[in-house]
Amino acid sequence: MTKRNTKSMKNVSYEDEFANEKIINKIIETKHRLKCKNEKQKEFSRLITEKEIIIAAGPAGVGKSYVAIARALELVQNKSTPYQKIVISKPIESAGENYGHLPGTLEEKMEPVIASSIDILDKIIGKPKRIQLQESDIIQVEPLGFLRGKTIDDSILVMEEVQNMSPGQVKTLLTRIGKNTKFILSGDLDQSDKYKNVKDSGLYDAMEKHRNIDDIGFFEFSIEDIVRNPIITKILKNYITTSNDIYAAKIEAKHTKKEENIKPLINKSTLNGQQKQHIKKKPKLLRRIKIYFKRKFRI
Secondary structure (H helix, E strand, C coil): CCCCCCCHHHHCCCCHCCCCCCCCCHHHCCCCCCCCCCCHHHHHHHHHHHEEEEECCCCCCCCCHHHHHHHHHHHCCCCCCCCCCEEEECCCCCCCCCCCCCCHHHHHHHHCCCHHHHHHHHHHHHHHHHHHHCCCCCECCHHHHCCCCEEEEEEEEEECCCCHHCHHHHHHCCCCEECCEEEEEEECCCCCCCCCCHHHHHHHHHHCCCHHHCCCCEECCCCHHHHCCCCHHHHHHHCCCCCCHHHHHHHHHHHHHHHHHHHCCCCHHHHHHHHHHHHHHHHHHHHHHHHHHHHHHHH
């Protein structure tokens, strides 16, 4: 007579609990491995693993979207994690162009918006597998406006183009996080289609506001980390301005504050010892001249 398995649920590990629930591994038989192209991408990937919420900023071509989606796929495939699906979303901004009313279902209307994310998935796992994952609800596309009021559980949410979201929208999004869930937010503060001043965007606001929370990880790429094509680095350098670039804006603000605190109009570093002494003695000499004129002419 065989013994009955009496192992309690308290002793069940993540491996046991989720081993038979990973439908994704039935569709994608080979285990996907993220191949980072530089150290910065490796650091970003590690941060995604370690933190519950990740907020990243960087220019086009550094691999923000690729690393986020590829690492999300890895984590959903992993039997020891509780993640069951990937939710992809973007704010609907059309780079300053108006396409009018788009026909079709909600998913069809979102296709042009999340086309870049879909392209990444197709490159990693192939279009047929990606379609299967969408049909199985393992990959879901959600408009930003439809996330309001929802609780997102057992998922990895990838939100891109966050520079086009308002601080209020980012607040609403971050408070949707439920149990066993990871949020990856990314954007480019120098390419906002909505805000002329980067400080007005939800991405900038979130990166400045939530530094005191240990469970939120922050990551910043620079134009030197671009891997798409070396010419992009050269192009972007020609577009950087102190009004748009977040890092240049911070430096400019520091210098402005210092300049406001400097009262002397004369640069003392260019003067010799005698000239410096003359500047110090000048107030006494003026007083003496005033006293002389008062005594002489009884002013």
